[in-house]
Amino acid sequence: MINLYLIRHGKAKSGWNSFDPGLDDNGEQQSKKIALELSSIALEPFDILSSPLSRCIQTAEPFCEISKKKFDIEKRIIEIPSPIKNLEKRVIWLKRVLPLTWDQLLADKETKDSGIDFNLWRKNIIKFLLSLKKDTFIFTHYLVINSIISHIKKSNKVVFFNPDNASVTHLSLSDKNLKIILLGKEATTQIN
Structure with missing residues (x-):
C-alpha cells in the first residue's frame, strides 16, 4: 500500500485578485505548522510534489527543509484551469x-465556449495519482483535492467537501485503487 497525502496550500495573500499569489503571514505560519506534522508521519522512501503555483511551493518549502529533501513540480496537480482571463x-x-x-459545469456556456477540456484535466489528475510508486506528499489546490475525492466517491459534485488551508487528506493506493483514509480538516473557506 502506498500513502498519498494531499496538502492544500496555506492561506494565500489574495485569493481572488491574482492568478498566482504567494502565502500571506497566516499562510506562512500554517506551512511551518503542517511541516512539523508531516515530518512526524513521513517514512522513507517518499517523494514531495508541488503544483507549480507559488502558494503550493511556499507551503511545501518548510517540509522540504525539515525532511532535507527537494520537491518536484507536477503540472497535473495545478488548480482548475480558468476559462476567463479577466480576474473579476x-x-x-x-x-x-x-x-x-461536473455535468452542469461542462454545460455552462462560458465553460463550453472556452474550449477547455475539464474532463481531461480531471482524468489526468487521477492517471497521475495511479502512476505513483511510493508514499508521496502532494501540495496542491482545493478543486484538485475535490476532484480526486469526487472521483473516489463516484460523486458528480464539483465541490465534495471544504478542505481548509494547510489541511491534509490521506489516501491509500493499492493495485491501482484509491481509497480515502482520512479527509482533511474542513472549514468555511474560499478558493485562494
Whole structure:
C-alpha cells in the first residue's frame, strides 16, 4: 500500500485578485505548522510534489527543509484551469460553478465556449495519482483535492467537501485503487 497525502496550500495573500499569489503571514505560519506534522508521519522512501503555483511551493518549502529533501513540480496537480482571463469575471465564474455538478459545469456556456477540456484535466489528475510508486506528499489546490475525492466517491459534485488551508487528506493506493483514509480538516473557506 502506498500513502498519498494531499496538502492544500496555506492561506494565500489574495485569493481572488491574482492568478498566482504567494502565502500571506497566516499562510506562512500554517506551512511551518503542517511541516512539523508531516515530518512526524513521513517514512522513507517518499517523494514531495508541488503544483507549480507559488502558494503550493511556499507551503511545501518548510517540509522540504525539515525532511532535507527537494520537491518536484507536477503540472497535473495545478488548480482548475480558468476559462476567463479577466480576474473579476473569473471570480464570478468560480462562484457560479462551484455549487454545480461536473455535468452542469461542462454545460455552462462560458465553460463550453472556452474550449477547455475539464474532463481531461480531471482524468489526468487521477492517471497521475495511479502512476505513483511510493508514499508521496502532494501540495496542491482545493478543486484538485475535490476532484480526486469526487472521483473516489463516484460523486458528480464539483465541490465534495471544504478542505481548509494547510489541511491534509490521506489516501491509500493499492493495485491501482484509491481509497480515502482520512479527509482533511474542513472549514468555511474560499478558493485562494
